[in-house]
């Protein structure tokens with residue numbers, strides 16, 4: 001009989017965590033050994049024998065959770081946002097001391113979203129202007145979304161590599177925030193609206209034409225195939241991987 005992979009979910013009572021608990025529970029090759037909330041001790045991960053920890057918590061908690069997992073030789077699959085370059089650097093140092101341990105930080109687990117970001121990065125060099133609009137439910141605590149930040153970073157890097165000039169923008173007089181937040185030079189606009197789940201548009205413009213690359217997650221079920229792919233793959237990718245595209249073969253992502 002094949003051994004089941006012991007998996008723990010952190011943030012298990014949240015919107016994403018509860019969906020992930022159901023998905024892991026339903027997978028024949030995975031064993032849900034722990035489902036922890038904010039008041040449960042992380043030591044439970046050790047006593048439960050978890051090999052892969054899934055973090056779907058809050059930006060303030062995710063670094064400490066992942067650091068605990070790495071320090072105890074457990075792989076981590078992370079959907080939580082809030083990973084600044086400084087936190088990623090610190091995580092890289094921890095991973096250097098734990099060779100063989102893998103961490104996946106996936107700003108978005110929906111395969112359509114990962115593809116949309118890759119398409120946007122591929123298209124970015126061919127247009128004068130690029131802007132991103134991300135639209136989410138109003139219970140989301142962070143802005144801009146992790147997906148929008150990642151998309152802007154890849155778009156910006158692709159334009160820089162191709163030597164594309166800065167996008168034209170004559171705006172000089174404005175209310176603060178009217179032009180969104182600049183992420184690596186790409187304007188990102190955040191909408192929070194009851195009824196929405198998770199959506200993003202990348203607008204690419206040149207004289208006389210516009211390309212819009214839009215992705216919609218209507219339900220958190222959209223994220224579960226990516227979560228399961230991450231859980232099943234993470235042990236094969238020691239070190240840090242940012243973006244589920246790191247486990248896939250997609251255009252525009254440098255793989």
Ligand SMILES: NC(=O)C1=CN([C@@H]2O[C@H](COP(=O)(O)OP(=O)(O)OC[C@H]3O[C@@H](n4cnc5c(N)ncnc54)[C@H](O)[C@@H]3O)[C@@H](O)[C@H]2O)C=CC1
Pocket residue numbers: 010011012013014015016017036037038039056057058059061065078079080081082106107108109110146223
């Ligand atoms: N990568 C992806 O595809 C997706 C990522 N997300 C991200 O996942 C995170 C969670 O999103 P939601 O589920 O909507 O939020 P939520 O607020 O519904 O759930 C977060 C849960 O984490 C718990 N929590 C807080 N601190 C904790 C700790 N130290 N240990 C264990 N649990 C803790 C909270 O009590 C809460 O139940 C956010 O950062 C969000 O942006 C959300 C959807 C998809």
Ligand SMILES: O=C(O)C1=N[C@H](C(=O)O)C[C@H](O)C1
Pocket residue numbers: 081107108109136140141144145146147148197198199
């Ligand atoms: O909070 C959410 O809901 C989501 N968060 C992630 C993000 O910030 O990009 C992924 C998805 O957009 C849903």
